[in-house]
Amino acid sequence: MTESSTTATAPSGMESRYGAPRRSVSKKSQRWMILGTLLLALAAMIYFTVGNSIGQITHNDVGYTITSDTEATVDFQVTKDLDATARCMIHVLDSSYAVVGAEIVTLGPQEGTGPEDRTQYYSTDVRTETRGVTGMVDSCW
Structure with missing residues (x-):
């Protein structure tokens, strides 16, 4: 085994201290999360609007x-x-x-x-x- 092959698999000083870097969320996943949040906000708005008007005097x-x-x-x-x-x-x-x-x-x-x-x-x-x-x-x- 050569020195270059062992250093490629061995964790660097930062990785051994703090762990592997986190993977970022893909653009497609970000779009779905934003869409889901907007749909939940719309559903909450409709629920509170209709709920407040029913039974109101x-x-x-x-x-x-x-x-x-x-x-x-x-x-x-x-x-x-x-x-x-x-x-x-x-x-x-x-x-x-x-x-x-x-x-x-x-x-x-x-x-x-x-x-x-x-x-x-x-x-x-x-x-x-x-x-x-x-x-x-x-x-x-």
């Missing part, structure tokens, strides 16, 4: 009428699933933003077939302790 104030010193009417719209039952807290406020009347309204399942039927308008009368100046939906659940 939203409300909007439409208007109010102060009918007397002891009563007000509040008009509002609620968007919910057709078969869901929701409850909404309605407040009537005075000029200093104090609650002078409150009512919890229960909204049962509604008829309809499409997404446009999820939004319905409601009106409710609220008794007040003193004359109110505004009416609003505080929250729905």
Whole structure:
């Protein structure tokens, strides 16, 4: 055996100390990893978007009428699933933003077939302790 053949198979000082150099990932493998990551990100985005919209209840104030010193009417719209039952807290406020009347309204399942039927308008009368100046939906659940 010659000296040149033994040095070719013997590990160099760096290899014996730190190990053999790592093999790099091929360009084809890199492309597949990037594509897989993008597909997973897209799937997560779709999952969270659809998951947050199903079962969500939203409300909007439409208007109010102060009918007397002891009563007000509040008009509002609620968007919910057709078969869901929701409850909404309605407040009537005075000029200093104090609650002078409150009512919890229960909204049962509604008829309809499409997404446009999820939004319905409601009106409710609220008794007040003193004359109110505004009416609003505080929250729905």
